[in-house]
Amino acid sequence: MAVLLLATSAGAAAANSAEPRMLDDGEAIKVVEALSRASTQPLSDDPSCKADLSDPRPMSVADGLGVALLKAVTSEEATGLTLQCVDRAGYPKTESQEYCALNFATGGGAEMEYGLIFLMDWQTGAVVEGSVECY
Amino acid sequence: MPGNPTPVPSAVVAHAAVTQQVLDGLLGQTVTDYCGKYGSVGDTINHCAHFVSHVLDLRIPGAALCSNVGNSTYTYEERRNGVCVRVNQVYNSCNGRAAFDAAVTCHTPRIIVATIADNVRGDNPPVVGDHPRKHIGFLLGTNVYHYSNTRDAVVCQPVGEFASHYGSRTVLYVSDLP
Numbered sequence: 001m002a003v004l005l006l007a008t009s010a011g012a013a014a015a016n017s018a019e020p021r022m023l024d025d026g027e028a029i030k031v032v033e034a035l036s037r038a039s040t041q042p043l044s045d046d047p048s049c050k051a052d053l054s055d056p057r058p059m060s061v062a063d064g065l066g067v068a069l070l071k072a073v074t075s076e077e078a079t080g081l082t083l084q085c086v087d088r089a090g091y092p093k094t095e096s097q098e099y100c101a102l103n104f105a106t107g108g109g110a111e112m113e114y115g116l117i118f119l120m121d122w123q124t125g126a127v128v129e130g131s132v133e134c135y
Numbered sequence: 136m137p138g139n140p141t142p143v144p145s146a147v148v149a150h151a152a153v154t155q156q157v158l159d160g161l162l163g164q165t166v167t168d169y170c171g172k173y174g175s176v177g178d179t180i181n182h183c184a185h186f187v188s189h190v191l192d193l194r195i196p197g198a199a200l201c202s203n204v205g206n207s208t209y210t211y212e213e214r215r216n217g218v219c220v221r222v223n224q225v226y227n228s229c230n231g232r233a234a235f236d237a238a239v240t241c242h243t244p245r246i247i248v249a250t251i252a253d254n255v256r257g258d259n260p261p262v263v264g265d266h267p268r269k270h271i272g273f274l275l276g277t278n279v280y281h282y283s284n285t286r287d288a289v290v291c292q293p294v295g296e297f298a299s300h301y302g303s304r305t306v307l308y309v310s311d312l313p
Binding site for chain 2: 054
């Protein structure tokens with residue numbers, strides 16, 4: 001049975017970015033609340049999180065989180081959960097926006113292994129609709 | 136992504152000549168050898184579909200690619216240049232999907248997937264789901280060429296051994312090449 005651990009550290013950098021930015025408690029709360037409010041919004045189609053790309057049914061942010069949770073709870077290793085913001089080279093965003101990742105990594109590792117990556121707008125306190133991707 | 140993404144052209148599938156000679160030449164390669172921009176030796180990412188897709192130069196519209204998942208070294212402009220990385224997205228896009236039949240010898244290369252029974256819906260055609268217990272390779276004759284995540288290298292294995300990839304829970308499915 002997998003063990004899910006909630007870690008506070010940001011972990012290692014995404015391969016194309018500087019070190020992930022650690023969020024303080026207030027930021028983490030805002031991000032989690034924003035994701036929760038976005039739970040019924042559709043996931044990005046680019047890339048899609050669908051197992052079958054020919055399936056016309058849309059997937060929601062909650063569905064995407066479900067995919068990540070399935071991987072986590074069926075892992076044979078303890079899985080760490082981190083929330084971090086990362087720099088995605090050249091990806092579009094405004095000054096008040098930042099890419100953040102809800103990242104699961106097995107064995108307490110620091111890699112960005114799987115989860116959701118999305119554009120957080122700190123000014124509006126919302127996840128940019130259509131930006132949530134599975135990875 | 137914010138805004139409308141540039142429409143993705145039709146799937147660019149350039150079949151390499153997937154022959155035994157080609158596959159034998161890939162034995163021992165690591166993810167750094169055949170890609171170099173996503174993943175590294177010793178990482179915890181499942182690279183089996185990544186390997187298959189690099190051999191086939193496979194990029195399916197809308198699929199997760201090594202260039203657009205959250206942790207590659209590709210830039211935004213390059214985000215559609217990579218190849219597919221998800222076992223189910225690759226397999227579920229293939230024609231000729233069916234349960235593996237050991238009595239049938241494959242004279243041409245096919246895709247083969249090892250997974251668990253609960254991760255497959257239907258049988259005509261079967262659809263592989265999101266459970267992490269899934270692995271993909273090329274079936275050629277009675278051998279499977281695949282990327283071993285535990286050994287961090289491309290390996291060749293008799294299909295009889297591959298059939299135990301997840302122990303007694305393993306089920307095998309095959310398809311045409313995409």
